[in-house]
Amino acid sequence: MHIEQTLIKAIQAATASYSEEIEIELEQPAQLTHGDYSTNIAMKLARVARKNPFEIAIVLQEKLEEMELPVGKIDVVRPGFINFFVSWDDVIFTNVSDYDISGEKQKVVIEHTSINPNKSAHIGHLRNACIGDTLARLLKKTGAQVEVHNYIDDLGNQLADTLTALLHTESTEPAERFGDYCWDIYSALNEKYESGEVTTSIRDDVLHKLEEGNNSTAWLGYAVADKLSSEHVEEMRQFGISYDLLVWERDILQKGFWQEAFSKLKQTDVFFKQEQGPQAGCWVIRTDDSTDGIGESEHLADKVLIRSNGVLTYTAKDIAYHMWKYGLLEGDFTYKQKIGELWTTSVWC
Numbered sequence: 001m002h003i004e005q006t007l008i009k010a011i012q013a014a015t016a017s018y019s020e021e022i023e024i025e026l027e028q029p030a031q032l033t034h035g036d037y038s039t040n041i042a043m044k045l046a047r048v049a050r051k052n053p054f055e056i057a058i059v060l061q062e063k064l065e066e067m068e069l070p071v072g073k074i075d076v077v078r079p080g081f082i083n084f085f086v087s088w089d090d091v092i093f094t095n096v097s098d099y100d101i102s103g104e105k106q107k108v109v110i111e112h113t114s115i116n117p118n119k120s121a122h123i124g125h126l127r128n129a130c131i132g133d134t135l136a137r138l139l140k141k142t143g144a145q146v147e148v149h150n151y152i153d154d155l156g157n158q159l160a161d162t163l164t165a166l167l168h169t170e171s172t173e174p175a176e177r178f179g180d181y182c183w184d185i186y187s188a189l190n191e192k193y194e195s196g197e198v199t200t201s202i203r204d205d206v207l208h209k210l211e212e213g214n215n216s217t218a219w220l221g222y223a224v225a226d227k228l229s230s231e232h233v234e235e236m237r238q239f240g241i242s243y244d245l246l247v248w249e250r251d252i253l254q255k256g257f258w259q260e261a262f263s264k265l266k267q268t269d270v271f272f273k274q275e276q277g278p279q280a281g282c283w284v285i286r287t288d289d290s291t292d293g294i295g296e297s298e299h300l301a302d303k304v305l306i307r308s309n310g311v312l313t314y315t316a317k318d319i320a321y322h323m324w325k326y327g328l329l330e331g332d333f334t335y336k337q338k339i340g341e342l343w344t345t346s347v348w349c
Contacts (some may be wrong), residue, residue, distance in 0.1 A: 007037060036085060037086070058076055061075075108134055109146075112128060112133070155250055158187075159225055160206040245335070245344065249321075283304070
C-alpha cells in the first residue's frame with residue numbers, strides 16, 4: 001500500500017542516525033483509538049542505542065512531524081509506540097486533484113458485486129458492492145475511463161441448488177420477491193439433503209444440464225438467473241450503485257471461450273488429465289512444482305478444472321474469462337442493451 005510505503009520510508013529516514021539495520025514494521029492496531037498504523041521501532045532502537053524507548057519515540061515523532069506525510073496526527077504511547085492517524089480526506093482528494101487528465105484516458109475495468117443468482121441479496125453483498133462502487137467513482141474522478149462489470153455465475157452449484165429446490169420443495173411463507181421465495185426453498189432443500197430425502201446427485205445432474213445448454217433444465221435456469229439478477233440490479237440501484245455490463249457465465253461456454261482456453265492449456269506442461277489417486281479422471285492444473293498433483297491438501301479442489309464427471313469447476317470458467325479479458329482468445333462476446341445504459345453479454349442478439 002502506498003501509505004504504508006511512505007510511512008516506512010519516512011521512519012527509515014528518521015531512524016538513520018540510530019541504525020539502518022533495524023527492520024521496520026507497521027501494523028494496524030486492533031482499536032481505532034490507537035490510530036490507523038502503529039510501529040514499535042523505538043523499542044527496537046532502544047536495545048541498540050541503550051536509551052529509553054519513550055524518549056526515542058518522542059525524538060522520532062518530532063522528526064516525522066517535520067516531514068510531509070499523509071497523516072493528521074502522530075501520537076507516542078508508552079512504552080514507546082508511535083501511532084499514525086491518516087488524513088484520509090487529504091489522501092484521496094489531494095491525489096485526485098493532482099491527477100493529470102490532459103492525456104489519453106486510461107481504461108479500467110472493475111468487476112464487483114457478482115452475486116450468485118440463486119436468492120435475494122444480503123448485507124454482505126451490499127458491502128462488497130459499496131467497495132467496488134467507491135473504487136469506480138474514485139477512478140472516474142481521476143479521469144480514467146471506467147467500465148463496471150457484474151459477473152453472473154449462472155452455471156454454478158448455487159443456481160443448480162435453487163433449480164433443484166424449485167423442482168423438489170415448496171414454501172408457504174409469504175414472499176414479496178422471487179428471491180425471497182428462493183431463500184425459503186433453498187433452506188428447505190438443505191434440510192432434505194441432510195435427511196437424505198433429496199440427494200446431491202440430482203443437483204449434479206442439474207448442473208451438468210446447465211452446462212450442456214439448450215434443454216428444458218438449462219432454459220429454466222436462464223429464466224431463474226435472469227429474474228434474480230434483475231432483482232439484484234434493482235436492489236443495488238436503490239443505493240446508487242450501477243453497472244455498465246452484465247457478463248453471463250453461460251456465454252463463456254456458448255461462445256466457445258472455454259474450448260479455446262482448454263486447447264491452449266493442453267499445450268502447456270502444467271495442465272493434464274490425472275490417471276490415478278483421488279483426482280483420477282479429472283483435468284487438473286499444477287500450481288506447485290513440489291507436488292505430484294495427487295496428494296491430499298485442503299486446496300486440492302482448486303486445482304481441478306474439469307471433474308471426472310465432465311463438469312467444469314468455477315476455476316476453469318474463470319480462467320477462460322480472464323484469458324478473454326487479456327486478449328488471449330480469438331473470440332469476443334456479443335452484446336445487447338438491457339435497461340438504459342446497462343448492457344449484457346448475449347449469445348443471441
